[in-house]
Amino acid sequence: MTNESTERTLPRLLTRSADLNPDRESLSFYDGAKLSYRQLKDSIDHIAAFLAERGIVHGDRVAILSENSPHWGIAYFAVVSIGAIAVPVLADFHPTEVHHVLRHSEAKAVFVSDRYYAKIEDTHFDHLKLRILIDDFSIIDPHTSKSGLKKLLADGEQELKRIKILALKWAGRIPTRVREEDAAAIIYTSGTMGHTKGVLLTHRNLVSNALATGELAALDCRDRLLSLLPLAHVYECTLGLITPLLMGASVAYVHKPPTAAVLLPALAAVRPTIVLAVPLLIEKMVRSKVWPEIRSKKILNLACKVPTLRKKVNRIAGKRLLETFGGSLRLLCIGGAGLAPDVEAFLREAGFPYSIGYGLTETSPLVAGTNAAETRFRSTGKALRGIEIRIDGPDPKTGEGEILVRGDSVMKGYYRDPERTAEILSEDGWLRTGDLGCFDADAFLYIKGRLKNVILGPSGENIYPEVIESVINRSEEVLESLVFETSGRLAAKIHLDYDRLGAYAAEKKLDEAQVREHIGRVLEEIKHRVNESVASFSRLSRVIEQHDPFEKTPTQKIKRFLYIEAAPADSV
Secondary structure, eight states: OOOGGGOOOHHHHHHHHHHHOTTSEEEEETTSOEEEHHHHHHHHHHHHHHHHHTTOOTTOEEEEEOOSOHHHHHHHHHHHHTTOEEEEEOTTSOHHHHHHHHHHHTOSEEEEOGGGGGGTTTOOOTTOOEEEETTTTEEEOTTOOTTTHHHHHHTHHHHHHHHHHHHHHTTTOOOSOOOTTSEEEEEEOOOTTSOOOEEEEEHHHHHHHHHHHHHHTTOOTTOEEEEOSOTTSHHHHIIIIIHHHHHTOEEEEOSSOOOHHHHHHHHHHHOOSEEEEOHHHHHHHIIIIIHHHHHTSHHHHHHTTSHHHHHHHHHHHHHHHHHHTTSOOOEEEEOSSOOOHHHHHHHHHHTOOEEEOEEOGGGSSEEEEOOGGGOOTTOOBEEOTTEEEEEESOOTTTOOEEEEEEETTSOSEETTOHHHHHHHBOTTSOEEEEEEEEEOTTOOEEEEEEGGGOEEOTTSOEEOHHHHHHHHTTSTTEEEEEEEEETTEEEEEEEEOHHHHHHHHHHHTOOHHHHHHHHHHHHHHHHHHHHHHSOGGGOOSEEEEOOSOOOBOTTOOBOGGGTOSOOOSSBO
C-alpha cells in the first residue's frame, strides 16, 4: 500500500515545492507583483479553508470559468487540496456549452471572472450553491447582475481578510486525506468532431505526467514560463501550470489574448526559458515576419536558392527569432496539432530550440515527446516515461496503424459515460487514441492523421487529409485549409490571406470584379501546384474559397465537422 508521504497527489507535491522554494517567484502577471511560493501556498490554503467552511467536501465538483491569471492556479489547487474535483471551463465555450458543463458535472460551486460572468448570470441549477468572483475571491449572490459585480470588486480586500480569518479558524480541519487514485479534474473537451466529453483525470494521472514531462524538459526552479494557451485546456494546465509549480519554476501571464501587441512586451519582460505553443503561433511568426523579411532582400532571396547559403541565412533568421522570444528561450514546446513541414524544416536549419509533442486530453496529456537536442523531422519523439505505446493492426508495408496507449497518465474514464469509456479503454488499460501512426527503428513516433479523417482512395489507398493540407498551406496566399471528400472526389476549403490580397488589389487598382477574378486565378494556381506535388490518388478535384476563418478548438485544430459538407458553388 502506498504510504501517505510518498503518494503522488497535487497538494502533497505542491507543499514539497513550496518548502524547497519559499522565496522564489511562482505565479504573476508579467507586469505585476510576483507571488512567492510561500505566498502562493498561503493563498491556496486560505481559499481551500474558505471552500471547506462553505460546505465543499471531498468529491464535490467545482468549476473554474476565467481567463488565465495567478488566481486561476490558486483556485485550482485550492479545490484539489481538499479532495474536491476541479472542472475547468473553456472561456471560449458558448453559454449553452458552459451551462451543459455545469449541469453535467453537477458543479456545487463555480469560480468565475468578471469578464465571463454573463455566461452564467442566468443559470439556476439546484446543485450550484456557491458562486465566487475569482478576481478577488468574493462571494456572488445568485441574483447579482453583471453591473453589481463592481461593488464586489470594490469590497474585495475586506473579503480576502475574512477568508484569512476563516483559514485560521479551519486550520487542520480540511476534510479527508487526498489519495492519488482520487479524481482531481474533469476536463470537458471541445473536439474536432464536435463531441463534448468529460475526461476524468486522477491525481496520479496528472502528477505522473507532470513529473515525467519535467524530467524530459529538464525543467527546474531556474526556468521561467510565459503562459499563452488557455489554462482550461489540459495541455496548458498540466504542462504550463502543474509541471512548473511542482518543479519550482515561475509562470507569468498576460492580461489579454496574445496578439503581437500583447506578446512582444511580455516576452521582453519575462525573457522566458520555456514557452508552450500551438503550431499556428509559430507558423504565423515564421510566415508573416521571418520569411517576408528574407524575401524582401534580393540578395538573401537568391542565397536561399542554394542549400548551403540558405542554411546560413536561416541560422541568422533563427537568432533574430530567438531575440523576439526574449533571448533566453531554451525550449519552444509545440503541441495540439501538426506543425507544417516547411516551418519545421526552417526551425531545424535555423537551429531554433523547438520540440514537438503528442498527446490527448485522455492522457493528461503528453504521450510522446523529446527535448530540443533530439528532435527528428516530422516525429513527436519517444514514449514518455511511464507510458507504453503500441500500433494496432499495422499495415504490412508502411507499419501504420492506430496508436494505443497505456500507463499512469491514462484517464480513469469519461465522467458519467461508461459506454463511451468502454469503447476506447480496454479492461487491461489500453486506450484507443483514434490517431494513426508508426515507429521508426529507434522507437520515434510519427503521427499520420486521425483515423476518422482517413479517406479511402479509388484503389483502396489511405489518403490523409492533413498531409494534403500541409501542401496547400505552403502557398503564400493561404492561411489555412481543410481537405475532405465529396461525391467520391477530393475537395479543399481554403481561407486565403486577405490582407495580402487587399494589398495586391490596391497596388494594381483592381475593382471588385477584377478582385474576384484574381481570387479565382489564385485558387486555380493553388490547385495546380498541389496536384503536381501529391500522388495521383490524392489530387484535388476542386478548391473552395472559405471566406471566414475556420472555427477551431483551443489548441487551434479546425472543427472539421462544421465544414465537411457538399461543396458550394464558389469553387474551381
